[in-house]
Amino acid sequence: MKRYFKDIWDSFYTIAIGMGVTFRHLFRKSVTIQYPDIKPELTERARNRLYVNMDDCIGCDQCSKACPVNCITIETVKAVPPDDLGVTSTGNPKRLWVTKFDIDIAKCCYCGLCVYPCPTECIKMTDVYEFSEFDRHNLVYNYSTMTPSEVEEAKGKFEKWQADKAAAKKSSTEKKKEGSEKPKAKQQESGEGKRSDSPEDKKSES
Numbered sequence: 762m763k764r765y766f767k768d769i770w771d772s773f774y775t776i777a778i779g780m781g782v783t784f785r786h787l788f789r790k791s792v793t794i795q796y797p798d799i800k801p802e803l804t805e806r807a808r809n810r811l812y813v814n815m816d817d818c819i820g821c822d823q824c825s826k827a828c829p830v831n832c833i834t835i836e837t838v839k840a841v842p843p844d845d846l847g848v849t850s851t852g853n854p855k856r857l858w859v860t861k862f863d864i865d866i867a868k869c870c871y872c873g874l875c876v877y878p879c880p881t882e883c884i885k886m887t888d889v890y891e892f893s894e895f896d897r898h899n900l901v902y903n904y905s906t907m908t909p910s911e912v913e914e915a916k917g918k919f920e921k922w923q924a925d926k927a928a929a930k931k932s933s934t935e936k937k938k939e940g941s942e943k944p945k946a947k948q949q950e951s952g953e954g955k956r957s958d959s960p961e962d963k964k965s966e967s
């Protein structure tokens with residue numbers, strides 16, 4: 762019986778303590794916000810969604826190599842004459858067409874390791890943190906600005922340039938070979954002439 766009344770007392774006592782805490786917080790400054798009506802203020806270097814300025818990307822692959830979860834996929838094609846891609850805003854020459862630059866943000870762990878090695882500072886963490894999707898495929902961001910036909914054109918130009926280069930190399934090798942064979946042939950001819958005039962040759966002939 763005693764235990765019964767003690768339990769009733771404990772129940773009221775603990776509720777009173779809890780309500781006391783609640784009551785005290787009614788007069789203190791709130792530490793929560795009414796998200797999403799009110800947005801949290803992020804710290805200056807908060808790491809959220811990535812952004813890539815493709816005008817400054819040189820396709821060096823440094824960011825992709827630094828990524829610990831392999832969520833950056835980059836494909837490039839060498840730009841061949843007469844195409845001149847110019848320079849970035851940091852003065853770095855652009856020599857590659859960046860045909861693919863995908864970031865699977867669903868795999869990203871927001872470590873920021875891709876940002877530091879970028880020589881042109883074109884990959885950055887932004888303050889955008891609201892980018893949830895119903896379909897995870899929508900979380901693969903395609904940053905390349907090239908259309909499929911432009912990609913094909915760049916690839917075609919590069920293949921042609923490679924084929925022309927290989928043909929030029931082959932013809933110069935053949936010319937060199939021909940050039941080195943001619944003196945040998947002349948030497949052989951003159952050597953044979955000498956041998957036929959020698960006394961031994963004459964003897965054998967008689």
Ligand code: SF4
Binds near residue numbers: 811
């Ligand atoms: S923040 Fe980290 S995980 Fe995300 S893409 Fe960059 S290196 Fe990869």
Ligand code: SF4
Binds near residue numbers: 823
């Ligand atoms: S490190 Fe920078 S320049 Fe190099 S591929 Fe990545 S984003 Fe582009």
